[in-house]
Amino acid sequence: MAEKELKPAIGKVLFTEEQIRERAKEIGAQISKDFEGEKVVLLGTLKGSVPWMAEVMKWITTSVEIDFIGASSYGSSTISSGVAKFWLEPKENLYNKNVIVVEDIIDTGNTLSYVIKKLEERNPKVVKICTMLDKSARRVADIQGDYVGFPVEDLFVVGYGLDYDEKYRNLPYISFLDEQDVEAL
Ligand code: IMP
Ligand code: MG
Numbered sequence: 730m731a732e733k734e735l736k737p738a739i740g741k742v743l744f745t746e747e748q749i750r751e752r753a754k755e756i757g758a759q760i761s762k763d764f765e766g767e768k769v770v771l772l773g774t775l776k777g778s779v780p781w782m783a784e785v786m787k788w789i790t791t792s793v794e795i796d797f798i799g800a801s802s803y804g805s806s807t808i809s810s811g812v813a814k815f816w817l818e819p820k821e822n823l824y825n826k827n828v829i830v831v832e833d834i835i836d837t838g839n840t841l842s843y844v845i846k847k848l849e850e851r852n853p854k855v856v857k858i859c860t861m862l863d864k865s866a867r868r869v870a871d872i873q874g875d876y877v878g879f880p881v882e883d884l885f886v887v888g889y890g891l892d893y894d895e896k897y898r899n900l901p902y903i904s905f906l907d908e909q910d911v912e913a914l
Contacts, residue, residue, distance in 0.1 A: 737893060739900075740907035744879060749861070749889060749903065750784055756859060756876045757788025760829065768792040769827045771859075772819060774844065775799045776898065777833030777890040781861040781878065785831065796821045798830075802840040813843035823851040833890045834862040834881070838870030845872070862886065862903070 760769065769789065773782040775797050786793060799817030828848060835841055841858065848856055859876035866883040881903075887893050888900030897904075 737906040737908055739887065739897070740884075740905045742902045742904055743881065743884075743886065744889075744903040746889075746901045749781070749878065752878045753781065753784035754788045756878065757785045759876060760785070760859070761788070761790040764791050764827055766791065767827055768794070769829055770821060770823065771795045771829050771831050772823075772848075773797045773831045774833070774840075775817060777892065778831045778861070780890040780898075781833060782831045785859060794821065798844065800840055800844050802837075802843075813840045815844075815847065819848075819851075823848065823853045825852065825854050827855050827857075828853040829857045829859050829876075832858065832860040832874075834864060834886065835860050835872065835874055836864045836867050838868050838872040842870040842872045861889065862891075 769791060771782060771786055771793060773779060773795065782795070786795060796819050797817065798815060798819050800813055800815050802813040830841070830844060830848070832841060835858075845856055845858075857875040858873070860874040861878040862881045863874055863877045863879070864881050864883060884905040885893065886903055886905045887897035888903045890898050891903065892898045893906055
């Protein structure tokens with residue numbers, strides 16, 4: 730008799746590429762309005778924010794620079810370690826700048842609260858948060874997005890930059906991992 734094993738499979742589509750692009754356009758317009766006549770630095774958190782940041786930045790009409798940081802609290806599993814660290818520091822000088830941290834998803838908020846604390850040490854003018862998804866049901870840290878793409882249920886989501894063990898970042902939509910029985914060979 731063949732043994733059964735659990736393997737992750739992709740569930741239904743939660744947000745289509747069209748929906749994500751439309752929302753990014755609205756958020757880009759809102760940022761342009763809020764920072765009219767000023768310069769902003771979009772600080773993308775590698776690697777997951779890359780597709781979302783690319784969508785939002787196109788619609789910002791005020792002067793914009795981009796930079797990236799690497800911070801993580803996740804290993805290769807779906808469980809948060811609760812410990813964050815920078816593996817890539819910002820390259821640009823953030824002193825007196827309007828900094829918008831661009832995230833893929835806020836889950837427990839542990840990673841982002843660490844990031845914000847470290848960025849504040851560089852004395853920016855303001856630090857705002859722009860996130861594609863907000864999984865607020867799992868929030869531990871006292872943190873929230875200023876610009877939020879979509880609220881999302883407590884599911885492990887993948888696609889549009891979001892990964893499971895470095896896979897599925899390339900999906901042109903947002904879905905979730907749905908465990909299903911797979912006949913082992
Ligand atoms: P937090 O510190 O728990 O808020 O975790 C933030 C980071 O964990 C995000 O930037 C993602 O990289 C990752 N993460 C959290 N939830 C998910 C998910 O549902 N799918 C994929 N990555 C996630
Ligand atoms: Mg991330």
